[in-house]
Amino acid sequence: MEEVIKVQQLTKNYDNVTAVDNISLTVEKGTVFGLLGPNGAGKSTTIECILGTKEADEGQVSILGYNPKKHRVKLFQKVGVQFQESDYQPEIKVSELCEETAALYKNPVDWRELCRQFGIGSKIKNPVKSLSGGERQRLFIVLALIPTPEVVFLDELTTGLDAKARRDVWKILSSLKEKGLTVFLTSHFMDEVEALCDKICILKKGKVAFYGTVEQAKVVSGCEKFEDAYLVLSGQEVDEE
Amino acid sequence: MKLFFVLLKNELKLNIRNMNMVIFAVIMPLVVLLILGLLNGTKPASDGVDYTFMEQSFGALCAISICAGGLMGLPLLVSEYRERKILKRFKVTPVSPIKLLVVELVIYIIYCLVSLITLIPMLMIFYKGTIHGSWLAFLGSWLLTMISTLSIGMMVGGIAKDTKIASVIASLLYFPMLIFSGTTLPFEKMPEAMQKIVSMFPLTQGIQLMKATFLGLSVDNIKVPLIVMITVTVLCTGISVKCFKWE
Numbered sequence: 054m055e056e057v058i059k060v061q062q063l064t065k066n067y068d069n070v071t072a073v074d075n076i077s078l079t080v081e082k083g084t085v086f087g088l089l090g091p092n093g094a095g096k097s098t099t100i101e102c103i104l105g106t107k108e109a110d111e112g113q114v115s116i117l118g119y120n121p122k123k124h125r126v127k128l129f130q131k132v133g134v135q136f137q138e139s140d141y142q143p144e145i146k147v148s149e150l151c152e153e154t155a156a157l158y159k160n161p162v163d164w165r166e167l168c169r170q171f172g173i174g175s176k177i178k179n180p181v182k183s184l185s186g187g188e189r190q191r192l193f194i195v196l197a198l199i200p201t202p203e204v205v206f207l208d209e210l211t212t213g214l215d216a217k218a219r220r221d222v223w224k225i226l227s228s229l230k231e232k233g234l235t236v237f238l239t240s241h242f243m244d245e246v247e248a249l250c251d252k253i254c255i256l257k258k259g260k261v262a263f264y265g266t267v268e269q270a271k272v273v274s275g276c277e278k279f280e281d282a283y284l285v286l287s288g289q290e291v292d293e294e
Numbered sequence: 295m296k297l298f299f300v301l302l303k304n305e306l307k308l309n310i311r312n313m314n315m316v317i318f319a320v321i322m323p324l325v326v327l328l329i330l331g332l333l334n335g336t337k338p339a340s341d342g343v344d345y346t347f348m349e350q351s352f353g354a355l356c357a358i359s360i361c362a363g364g365l366m367g368l369p370l371l372v373s374e375y376r377e378r379k380i381l382k383r384f385k386v387t388p389v390s391p392i393k394l395l396v397v398e399l400v401i402y403i404i405y406c407l408v409s410l411i412t413l414i415p416m417l418m419i420f421y422k423g424t425i426h427g428s429w430l431a432f433l434g435s436w437l438l439t440m441i442s443t444l445s446i447g448m449m450v451g452g453i454a455k456d457t458k459i460a461s462v463i464a465s466l467l468y469f470p471m472l473i474f475s476g477t478t479l480p481f482e483k484m485p486e487a488m489q490k491i492v493s494m495f496p497l498t499q500g501i502q503l504m505k506a507t508f509l510g511l512s513v514d515n516i517k518v519p520l521i522v523m524i525t526v527t528v529l530c531t532g533i534s535v536k537c538f539k540w541e
Binding site for chain 2: 104106125126127129130132134136138139140141142143144145149152153154156157158200
């Protein structure tokens with residue numbers, strides 16, 4: 054299998070705190086990789102160090118064979134990103150934001166069609182700020198998919214979505230995966246992780262606490278349910294009453 | 295090229311929707327023109343000269359939009375995009391920061407141009423103003439004044455950490471220059487000591503040059519304004535590109 058994302062011994066310190074501590078991982082082509090962990094475990098920092106928006110103190114990163122810092126322009130033709138805190142120009146409309154994003158790439162997909170698939174097709178003339186939280190979240194997934202990416206990074210992809218919208222997003226991502234898309238995501242919803250992820254990495258205070266498949270996580274932790282396994286492995290086990 | 299025009303079209307639309315620049319760079323110069331016109335009409339600038347007060351002030355009126363765009367609009371916009379993490383979103387796309395800065399720059403050039411184009415007929419129709427010097431020399435000095443002022447704005451916007459810092463720096467530059475460089479208070483009416491101090495502003499140099507070329511006056515030492523403005527442009531452009539921060 055082709056390794057699309059390769060991270061070796063990534064470390065990032067903030068002042069005296071080590072936010073990311075010696076993380077190594079690989080993601081193969083056409084798979085979904087889930088980076089999990091409680092708030093503050095270092096998920097977003099890890100993603101940002103991988104993408105080069107934050108400077109890592111140590112370690113090597115390669116995405117599609119490129120170094121994200123050195124080959125930014127070439128790499129981001131093929132990579133879509135949805136950040137946890139994305140913002141947009143104050144007065145911009147959905148159509149304008151999509152059009153502007155599509156113009157940045159050589160082979161953009163038809164964003165109108167993508168908006169329809171994600172259930173915001175009727176909103177394209179509206180200002181982005183008038184969308185509901187869930188609609189905005191879906192719009193930012195659309196933006197990440199506009200480049201016709203080979204790899205897509207989705208940070209907390211379905212936060213704020215209702216159950217139906219979440220299922221719709223899963224379905225679209227699964228079908229894109231079948232076409233060869235590689236997905237790197239973070240999520241707080243374990244049902245989502247179970248449904249989508251081929252491999253997971255659980256972080257605990259910046260360190261890798263578990264690395265493997267969902268099934269392996271259940272075996273290692275001795276839990277039947279994945280959510281329980283996650284809580285055990287990430288060190289957040291709730292005491293039984 | 296297509297990217298450039300899509301970005302330009304969208305960003306210009308957003309900018310107009312925001313209205314700030316429409317007011318400060320297009321409407322305000324016209325209002326100042328009308329007020330100065332009400333006060334001075336077609337009076338000569340002083341006894342024994344063949345040009346009017348309004349003609350003498352025309353360069354300064356053209357500088358209002360330059361000042362608003364370069365020292366307020368541009369630095370605040372770029373720093374706002376940084377603070378709101380819009381630039382961060384652009385960083386994970388293939389667009390180059392230079393292209394983004396150029397798009398924003400062109401928007402403010404458009405405002406300055408619109409202001410110039412609306413001021414000229416107003417002066418000509420209402421106050422019978424004409425150019426006494428050469429259009430070419432006047433437009434050249436207008437262009438230089440604009441580019442040098444916008445480059446200051448680009449530098450401030452490019453390196454200011456957030457909107458707050460940008461707006462402090464912008465205000466420190468904008469208000470003294472707007473008030474004292476001859477844009478609103480006529481340079482000629484200031485006491486001599488004050489004239490000497492405000493001559494150090496690059497915008498003052500630009501306005502004096504625009505005035506001289508518009509009125510067809512001889513410029514004692516054209517090298518000084520040219521050197522001041524070109525140095526400012528090269529320095530500020532260099533810094534803004536070299537030190538550009540996405541976040």
